[in-house]
Amino acid sequence: MADIFANLKQAVLDGDEELVAEYAQRVIDEKIDPVAAIEKGLIKGIEELGAKWKAGEAFLPDVMMAADALKTGLDMLEPLIAESGATGGEAKGKVIIGQVAGDIHDIGKNIVGALLTAAGYKVYDIGIDQPAENFLAKAEEVGAGVIAAGALLTTTMAAQKHIIEYLKGQNVRDKYKVMIGGGPTSQAFADEIGADAWAETADEAVMLCNKLIAG
Ligand code: B12
Numbered sequence: 001m002a003d004i005f006a007n008l009k010q011a012v013l014d015g016d017e018e019l020v021a022e023y024a025q026r027v028i029d030e031k032i033d034p035v036a037a038i039e040k041g042l043i044k045g046i047e048e049l050g051a052k053w054k055a056g057e058a059f060l061p062d063v064m065m066a067a068d069a070l071k072t073g074l075d076m077l078e079p080l081i082a083e084s085g086a087t088g089g090e091a092k093g094k095v096i097i098g099q100v101a102g103d104i105h106d107i108g109k110n111i112v113g114a115l116l117t118a119a120g121y122k123v124y125d126i127g128i129d130q131p132a133e134n135f136l137a138k139a140e141e142v143g144a145g146v147i148a149a150g151a152l153l154t155t156t157m158a159a160q161k162h163i164i165e166y167l168k169g170q171n172v173r174d175k176y177k178v179m180i181g182g183g184p185t186s187q188a189f190a191d192e193i194g195a196d197a198w199a200e201t202a203d204e205a206v207m208l209c210n211k212l213i214a215g
Contacts, residue, residue, distance in 0.1 A: 004027065004037070005044075007019075008023045008041025008042055009041050009044040011023060011045070011069060012041070012049070013048055013066060014069075015069050017072045019069075020070070020073040021076065023073070024073040025076070027077060034078075034081050035081060038111060042074065046067065046070050049062060050063070070107060071110075074107070081114045081117065082114065084118050091120060092210075093122070093209070093213040094122045094123075094124065094145060095121050095122070095123050095144060095147075096126060096135055096139045096146070096147045097112060097116070097123055097149075098125065098126035098128070098130040098134065098135055098149060099130060099150045099151070100149050100156050100163070101129055101131045101132070103150070103151050103182075105128070106127070108150060108152065108181070111202045113125050114202075115205065119210070121209065124138055124142055132162050132165075135147050136170060145177060145213060146176065146178075146212055147176050147177070147178050148179045149163050149179075149181075150180070151182040151185060157184055157185060160195070164193055177213075178196050178197075179197040179198070179199060180193075180199075181199045181200070185198060
């Protein structure tokens, strides 16, 4: 089992889509835990490459290829995760998730969305580079209770703050719980901008969403 995770990680590091697909298929065929394959395999690969990029040992095209390879694996494994959450009954709640304006990173957001779906939430993913208005428009349309906004750049964190200000300006702040996340964010930042929750990982996002909905 550890082998397949290491292989997935290496295939992401190498930006080898075909190999990632081959190993992801093995995860499916051998009924290996897809969340573990994502967390211990795919994510480890992109994290290691990210560190190399920062150190000047890898370049943007390498990261782009690795991100594409990772997404191939994620696309194959996500349906398994969603299935595991198919409760057949009422959804626990509705969540709008998106990446804020100016930010196109979507791997972390997609994983958070997949785990929330698995946990029984109805997740509406509005995609990347989304202005505050789109978060609110979708939330109003479907009657969501939670708005989750991700930012991976220090420069786009301001857009998370803007979402909260926008909700206030529209007099709907109390209608929604706002959860934020992504690399440069922190609990201190969430407190500063008045977000209801900050999640460091996808697992934590699920736990906090349960709390937000219950509370
Ligand atoms: C892959 C990647 C890319 C890919 C993105 C592909 C894609 N489809 O997502 C590409 C190559 C396109 C890219 C582009 C850029 N990137 Co980039 N990228 C990365 C990298 C290597 C990995 C990010 C990732 O996917 N990690 C794996 C996921 C699973 O982890 P995660 O995102 O942290 O998510 C977890 C948590 O944060 C949390 N979470 C995430 N999102 C959300 C959302 C919510 C709502 C919640 C609750 C939780 C949550 O849960 C997740 C799972 O546990 C990081 C380095 C790093 N170590 O983070 C740099 C990094 C984020 N990128 C960086 C930069 C600078 C850029 C560019 C500006 C580069 C350039 N010069 O063009 C552009 C920006 C484009 C833009 N406008 O957004 C910097 C940001 C620096 C900063 N602090 O501002 C980083 C940190 C690299 C670095 N060390 O310099 N990038």
